[in-house]
Amino acid sequence: MVKYxxxxxxxxxAALSDPTRRALLARLVENDHLSVSELAAPFAISLPAIMKHLDVLSDAGLIVREKTGRTVACRLTAQPMEQAMNWLNRYAQFWSESFDRLAAFVEDKPWSAQSPTPPNGQSKVRASRSRAGSGRGRKKSSPPGRRPSS
Incomplete structure (x- = not known):
């Protein structure tokens, strides 16, 4: 069942990833029952291209096509979108709770933009050098294009 x-x-x-397919769905939200030619009217692409987009939407279960005579009409189906919304809501709840915990943490401990002076009175430069791990400091580089003689 999980695999399904x-x-x-x-x-x-995958069907919702394409802007043309999202636009087709948006048109069906406005008018629930449109023919394929009515759906395709505002788009600057060919009718066969629209049909391919409708195939993807139909395969995903987002639309249903109904043929009456020679006219094929499309309408939205809700189940796949409901499943997608449930999935998204589960993660939205997780992130909302995580951000609430982060906000509570940040509000409890105010942050100061200025770093405190080291306890032994060293300057900031010396304090940063001592964190480098070497007492000798950095090795100076030679000017570009010249190698130091050994």
Whole structure:
């Protein structure tokens, strides 16, 4: 059953990944029952290209096509979108709780933009050198194009 839901979600999100398919779905939200030619009217692509997009939406279960005589009409189906929304809501809840915990943590401990002076009175430069791990400091580089003689 989990495998089936994964495949359905994969097809749904793959179908929604294309802007033309999302625009076709948006037109069907406005008018629930449109013919293929009515759906294709505002797009600057060929009718066969629209048909391929409709095939992807149909394979994902996002639309249903109904033929009456010679006219093929399309309408939305809700189930795949409901499954996708449930999946998204589960992760939205997780991230919302995580951000709430982060906000609570940040609000409890105010952050200061200025770093405190080291306890032994060293300057900031010396304090940063001591973190480098070597007491000798950095090795100086030679000027470009010249090698130091050995």
């Amino acid at each position: 839901l994964d495949e359905t979600l994969d097809r749904t999100f």
